[in-house]
Amino acid sequence: MTKTGKYIFSILVIIFLTACTNKKNNKIVIKFWGMGVEGEAVSRLIPEFERQNPTIKVEVQMIPWTAAQEKLISAYASDNLPDIFQLGNTWIPQFVALDAIQNLNPKVKFSKNISSLNYFKGIWETNLIGKAVYGIPWYIDTRVLFYRKDILKKAGYDKPPQNWTELIDVSKKIKTLYKNEDKYAIYLPTNDWSIFVIFGLQAGASLLKDNNSYGNFSSRKFKRAFSYLMKFYYNKLAPVGFSEVNNVYQAMAQGYFAMYISGPWNVKEMKEWMKGKLKNEWMTSPLPAPDSAGIGLSLPGGSSLVINKKTKYSKESWKFVEFLSSPKMQLEIYKLTNDLPALKKAWKDSIFTNNKYMKAFYEQLGYTKPLPKITEWEQIAFSKIQQYAEYAARRKMTIDEALKHLDADVNKILEKRRWLLKNAKDYKLR
């Protein structure tokens, strides 16, 4: 066994030696993990930061969105998280529960340029657990209605639908335009939980109850929204499957559907696909409200910047957060990635005021509501809501059955949370 001992020892020495290289040429090296295009874009902003802060060097690693969460949590488990990283704002509760990221309240308090007042309220709230803020919004998104002006006009609508009644009415009218053709009015893919949640929130439903420890999907309000959406599938106003739509932009350009609820990342692609005659025939609009005309709620999405709780370079990391949150860099990230800036001030720039598609997003951002801030939310949304929405849309279950099963499954998922609420008093669960 001494041999093995030596092996282990030498391996440990190597690990130790490589771990100690965080200071290069007396410069402090902070590590940043960004996801997808944002990770790529941020590396272009770094030279400017390093020029302003000659003693700090930033190392960026890109991680793909599809594997981001797995990677971050594995990194946490092996104590390898970077000093600072990008986090989808619905993941913040999870990383707070893991005790992996810093409470930024003390830093925000003394910061010259970061203040909750500079951000959209709904977005800022997604970063709060209790009263503590754990992430600084970096870029944001929210879902609005993309629609084909020409098709809606043919159906007798000069304006986009303003409320639920109009939305289903225009959909029915669009459908009658096609008779036997395989075309639809609106695209509501069942593998996108956010649609079901958005309409639920609009109807005033609280998705969970009793301190987020039980499902509340069978409630009258959520059922109203769910049944409303099911009408679109049952009346063939929306396609039930989603495999026919390999490319939503192409489908929209071909008039396969005339309306689509999605986020700002579609704007650029839409522009590319809507060419020639179609160039001016599409628009964005805030979501319709349930009853009276107005703006319905949407989701506050986007990514925040968070700081590792165990970082040695907390101050330097914060400097980088402040740098990325400056109005100039916020515009820069929009130019590089088309991600909407979190900072309200950046929206005053002509780049946004001259972009007609952006108005809807700006208006919609005033009407958002955070999702339940619990670790289990991702699982509830991605696996359970989508599963039962699909079952109901394909009439494998009635609406009541689907919601009953949804609640039962959600209650099972939340069992651990209930146990923790009871037994682990110190736990940051709120």
Place this chain on the structure above:
Amino acid sequence: MKLKNSTTSAAYIFLTPALSAIFIFFFIPVLAAFIMSFTDFDIYSLSDFGRARFIGFDNYLQLFNDPLFWKALANTFYYVLIAGPLSIFVSLSAALLLNDKLLKFKSIFRLTYFMPVVTTLVAVAIVWRFIYHPKFGILNYLLGFFGIGNIDWLGDPHYALPAIILMSVWKNFGYNMIIFIAGLQNIPEYLYEAATLDGANKWQQFKNITLPMLAPTTLFITIITMIGFFQVFAEPYIMTQGGPLDSTLSIVLYMYREGFRWWNMGYSAAIAFVLFLIILIATIIQFKIQKKSAML
């Protein structure tokens, strides 16, 4: 233990690195996973082990009451029972054709059939998604000539799994084919010559010489293919993410989802051990069948 002479002790010393690597990186994790399958280890427990509860057989009991697990199990068996024999049939046929003396340009054919095996699955999946496209896909276009209407291959719960089976057989048969070719080339030529002299036709030669002589190869391929198909993951993961209506959800995909998407590690470990047991039993059965047929 007592070492009898210097040769054995030298052997042990040389084996130590390999054995300790296996011990550290295989046995310990397997044991840890086994213990984990009796706890509710989840994301909360990552930061504080005290938040994992020892729950005995609850994970296993819950598994047996989990409709999704049964669905995944049924899908996996469907996959193994259809794709397994199909894949072996296709690869054996291809091997026989490629081994024929009359065939020219053998290496080109061999290369072509082996190509899908070495192609990245992601690239293959993208191409097949287009082949399967309900409106513009070439498959539906070709089927149109036979008067078969548009099939939503990946979107219809009845067709999604067969579609994935078709793709993975196409992708994987080349590998088994190469092994079969090697097996075929090991069969001495004089057996066929003797059989020809005795007046045996091609089919009789195949039945009485090729098949029995290939038996060990076939056993190896059957087991490897079966285990591989039991562990099917990447194909549904990339093509359909388990949908539509969970019709392509496989056991390993379900295990992955529970473990690395939702971090229910305890539950996920329980799924892994159930799958292990199933594969073990299936392998034993195959050995038994093969032995019996060898004795006949």
